[in-house]
Amino acid sequence: MKAFIHNLFDKDKWQYAFYTVSHPMDGFYEIRHRERGSVYVSVILVILFSVCFSINRISAGFIVNDIDPRSVNSFKELIAVLLLFFLVCVSNWSITCLMEGEGRLKDISIAIGYSLIPAIIAYIIGTIFSQFVSLDEGAFYYMILAVGVSYTLILMLIGIMTVHNFTLGKTIITVLLTFVALFIIIFVILLFFDLINQVISFFRSIYQELIFRA
Amino acid sequence: MKKIKFKFKIAAFILVALITGSSAGQMVAKAAEIPYETYNYNYWGDIVITPAAYVPNGSVQASDLGITDFKEPQDFCYSDDGEVYVADTGNNRIVVLNSDMSVVNRVIDTFTNADGAQDTFSAPYGVCVSENNELYVADSNNGRVVVLTPQGEFIKIIENPQSEILDDNFAFVPLKVTVDYADRVYVIAKNAFEGILVFESNGEFTGFFGTIDVKITAWEKFWRRLASKEERSNQQLYIPTEFTGIDVDDGGFIYASNIDSDGIQAVRRLNPQGNDVIQKGENSNVGGDLEFGTYGDYAGASEITDVVYRDKGIYSLLDRKRGRIFTYDKEGNLLYIFGGLGLQEGTFQTPVAIEDIGEEIIVLDAGRDSILRFKETNYGSLINEAVSLRYDGDETDAIAKWHEVLRLDENNELANSGIGKAYLTQGDNELAMKYLKLGKNRKYYSIAFKRYRNDLLASHMNYIMTGIILIILLIVLYKKFNVREKIRQKLQQKESVRREASN
Numbered sequence: 101m102k103a104f105i106h107n108l109f110d111k112d113k114w115q116y117a118f119y120t121v122s123h124p125m126d127g128f129y130e131i132r133h134r135e136r137g138s139v140y141v142s143v144i145l146v147i148l149f150s151v152c153f154s155i156n157r158i159s160a161g162f163i164v165n166d167i168d169p170r171s172v173n174s175f176k177e178l179i180a181v182l183l184l185f186f187l188v189c190v191s192n193w194s195i196t197c198l199m200e201g202e203g204r205l206k207d208i209s210i211a212i213g214y215s216l217i218p219a220i221i222a223y224i225i226g227t228i229f230s231q232f233v234s235l236d237e238g239a240f241y242y243m244i245l246a247v248g249v250s251y252t253l254i255l256m257l258i259g260i261m262t263v264h265n266f267t268l269g270k271t272i273i274t275v276l277l278t279f280v281a282l283f284i285i286i287f288v289i290l291l292f293f294d295l296i297n298q299v300i301s302f303f304r305s306i307y308q309e310l311i312f313r314a
Numbered sequence: 315m316k317k318i319k320f321k322f323k324i325a326a327f328i329l330v331a332l333i334t335g336s337s338a339g340q341m342v343a344k345a346a347e348i349p350y351e352t353y354n355y356n357y358w359g360d361i362v363i364t365p366a367a368y369v370p371n372g373s374v375q376a377s378d379l380g381i382t383d384f385k386e387p388q389d390f391c392y393s394d395d396g397e398v399y400v401a402d403t404g405n406n407r408i409v410v411l412n413s414d415m416s417v418v419n420r421v422i423d424t425f426t427n428a429d430g431a432q433d434t435f436s437a438p439y440g441v442c443v444s445e446n447n448e449l450y451v452a453d454s455n456n457g458r459v460v461v462l463t464p465q466g467e468f469i470k471i472i473e474n475p476q477s478e479i480l481d482d483n484f485a486f487v488p489l490k491v492t493v494d495y496a497d498r499v500y501v502i503a504k505n506a507f508e509g510i511l512v513f514e515s516n517g518e519f520t521g522f523f524g525t526i527d528v529k530i531t532a533w534e535k536f537w538r539r540l541a542s543k544e545e546r547s548n549q550q551l552y553i554p555t556e557f558t559g560i561d562v563d564d565g566g567f568i569y570a571s572n573i574d575s576d577g578i579q580a581v582r583r584l585n586p587q588g589n590d591v592i593q594k595g596e597n598s599n600v601g602g603d604l605e606f607g608t609y610g611d612y613a614g615a616s617e618i619t620d621v622v623y624r625d626k627g628i629y630s631l632l633d634r635k636r637g638r639i640f641t642y643d644k645e646g647n648l649l650y651i652f653g654g655l656g657l658q659e660g661t662f663q664t665p666v667a668i669e670d671i672g673e674e675i676i677v678l679d680a681g682r683d684s685i686l687r688f689k690e691t692n693y694g695s696l697i698n699e700a701v702s703l704r705y706d707g708d709e710t711d712a713i714a715k716w717h718e719v720l721r722l723d724e725n726n727e728l729a730n731s732g733i734g735k736a737y738l739t740q741g742d743n744e745l746a747m748k749y750l751k752l753g754k755n756r757k758y759y760s761i762a763f764k765r766y767r768n769d770l771l772a773s774h775m776n777y778i779m780t781g782i783i784l785i786i787l788l789i790v791l792y793k794k795f796n797v798r799e800k801i802r803q804k805l806q807q808k809e810s811v812r813r814e815a816s817n
Binding site for chain 1: 358751756757759760761763764767
C-alpha cells in the first residue's frame with residue numbers, strides 16, 4: 101500500500117510516462133534497465149483508458165455517437181479491459197520467455213500501460229471535440245481517434261521490441277504468437293471451469309442421492 | 315367499514331378515469347380489445363409497443379350477402395367507382411360488392427367471347443380495374459388475361475405472349491395483374507422468374523420488367539467451385555424469387571412485392587424503365603419485421619404476399635408469415651404495424667391480398683374465405699394525415715398533427731423528427747435540435763446544430779475576439795516581464811537575506 105501511494109504521487113514517475121510517449125526508444129529502454137517505470141502508474145493508466153473509453157461511448161456528441169447509452173455498462177467494460185490487459189501481459193510474457201526476451205512481466209505491463217496514453221488523450225479530446233462538430237465535420241473526430249489509437253499500437257510494438265531487445269520482425273512474430281497464447285489461456289480457463297462444474301455437480305448428485313435414500 | 319372504504323375507492327377511481335378519459339377526448343384503443351399486438355421499431359431496432367393504428371371492424375362472408383360462400387379467393391380490387399371486385403378463385407367467378415360490402419352488385423361467371431360463344435373462367439387468380447374502368451381478370455388455368463367491362467361484357471383477351479426471350483415450353487399462367495394509366499398491362503405469371511410480363515394496350519407482349527437479381531454469397535460461390543460437375547448439376551439452381559403482389563400508383567410507378575428470405579427488401583417501386591427507385595429509409599429496410607427468430611414456427615423473415623399503394627406515397631405490405639400489415643411512407647419509414655394470425659375475430663389464417671378503401675383497410679383471407687375490415691383509429695388517421703401533409707409540403711400544418719400523435723405516443727420518433735424538420739424550415743434551430751434529437755434524426759439534427767452553432771458564434775463574435783486578444787496580451791505581458799523569474803529572484807533574495815541574518 102505504501103509503495104502504491106508512493107508511486108502514485110511520485111511526480112517523476114508520471115513525468116516519465118509522458119517522456120516515454122515522446123521518446124519511445126529511450127523511454128522503454130530505461131524502463132527495462134534503469135527501473136524508471138512503475139506498474140502502479142501503468143495500471144492506473146489502463147483504468148483511465150477504460151473510463152475514457154466508456155465516457156466516449158456514453159457522452160460523445162449525438163451526431164457522431166451511434167451507441168444506445170443505456171447499453172453501456174462502464175463497470176463491465178472496466179473489468180473486461182483489466183482482464184484483457186492482464187491476459188495480454190501474461191501471454192506475451194509466457195511467449196517471450198521461450199523466445200529469449202529480456203523483459204520481465206513487470207516491464208511488459210509497464211510498456212503496455214504507458215502505450216495507452218495517446219489513446220486516453222485522443223478519447224478525451226475526441227469526446228470534447230464531438231460536442232462541437234456537425235455531420236460533415238465528423239471526419240475530424242474520427243481522425244483524432246484514429247491517430248490516437250494507431251499511435252498507441254505503434255508504441256506497444258516499440259515497447260515490446262525495446263523491452264525484450266528484439267528485432268522488429270521477431271517482435272511481430274511474438275505479437276502474433278501472443279494472441280495464440282491468449283486463446284490457449286482462455287481455452288484452458290474455460291475447460292477448467294467446465295471440469296470444476298462437472299465435479300461439483302457430480303458431488304451434488306451423490307449428496308442428493310444420499311439424502312433421498314436416507 | 316373497510317368494505318365501504320374499498321367501494322369508495324373504486325368509485326373514486328372510476329370517476330377519475332372517466333374524467334381523464336373524457337377530457338382527453340381521444341380514444342386510444344386498449345391492447346385488450348385488439349386481438350393482435352401493435353408495435354413499431356425504434357432507432358436501435360428495438361420493438362416498441364404503440365397504440366393501434368387500425369382496429370378490426372368486422373368481416374364480410376359471401377353467404378351473409380345471399381350468394382354461396384367464397385372458395386379460396388386469391389385477389390380483390392377496389393375500383394375508382396367504389397366497387398370491390400373479388401376474384402373468387404375456387405368458384406370460378408368474379409363477385410362485385412358495393413363500397414361498404416353489404417350488397418352483391420353482380421356476379422360475373424360467364425361472358426360471351428369474341429366468337430360469340432359462352433366462355434367461363436378457370437381459377438381466376440387476379441383481378442384489377444383500370445383507370446379507364448375496364449376489368450382485367452387473370453384467368454390462370456386458361457392461360458389468359460380476360461378484359462371485360464365492369465358489367466361483364468367482353469372487350470378483349472390477352473394471351474400467349476410471343477417473344478424470343480421466352481422459353482419454348484413456357485406456359486403462361488397469369489396470377490396477378492395490374493394496369494397503369496396508359497393501359498399497359500403488368501402480369502405476374504407462374505414460373506416467370508425474369509420478372510413482370512408487360513403487355514401493350516393492344517395485347518402485344520413487350521418484355522420483362524423489374525427482374526430481381528440473384529444473390530449468391532461468397533460462401534456459396536466457394537462451395538460451388540469445390541463441387542464437381544455432377545454435384546453441381548444436382549444442386550439447386552439459383553433462381554430469383556417471384557413477385558407476389560402488384561399495384562400501381564398515380565404516377566404509373568409499379569409497386570411489386572416479393573418474398574425476401576433476408577427480410578431486407580420485400581417491395582420494389584419500379585419506374586417505367588423497370589428500375590427500382592424505392593427509398594429504404596433510415597433502417598435501409600423495407601422488408602417487414604426487423605427482428606425475427608431463426609428457429610421455430612414463427613421463424614424467418616416476413617413473407618410479403620401483397621402490396622397496396624394507398625395515397626400520398628404511403629403503401630402497405632401484407633405479411634402471410636405472421637399476419638402483419640406494415641405501412642411505410644414515401645421515404646421508407648415504418649409508420650405503424652398491426653395485424654396477426656389466429657382464430658379470433660380480426661385475425662388472419664391465410665391472408666392473400668390487401669386493399670385500401672379510404673378510411674378502411676380490407677384484407678382478403680383465403681383460409682377464412684372472407685374479407686376482413688380494419689378501421690383507422692385516431693392515432694392511425696393522425697399519422698396518415700401528418701405524412702400526407704408532409705408529402706404535399708405543408709410542413710407547418712403537419713406540426714399540429716405530429717403534436718397530437720405525440721400526445722398519444724410520446725416516444726414516436728417519426729413525430730418528433732417531423733416536428734423537428736418543420737421547426738428547422740421555420741428557422742427555430744434550438745427547438746429543431748430538441749425534437750430531432752428525440753426523433754434520432756442524425757442528418758437533420760446536424761443541419762440544425764450547425765446553424766445554431768454558427769449563429770451563436772456570429773452573435774458573440776465580439777466577446778470571443780476580445781477574449782482571445784486579452785489572453786494573447788496576458789501571455790505576451792507575462793513573458794515580457796518574466797514574472798516567474800522575478801518571483802524566484804525575489805524569493806532567493808529573501809532567502810539570502812534570512813541566511814545572512816541568521817549567520
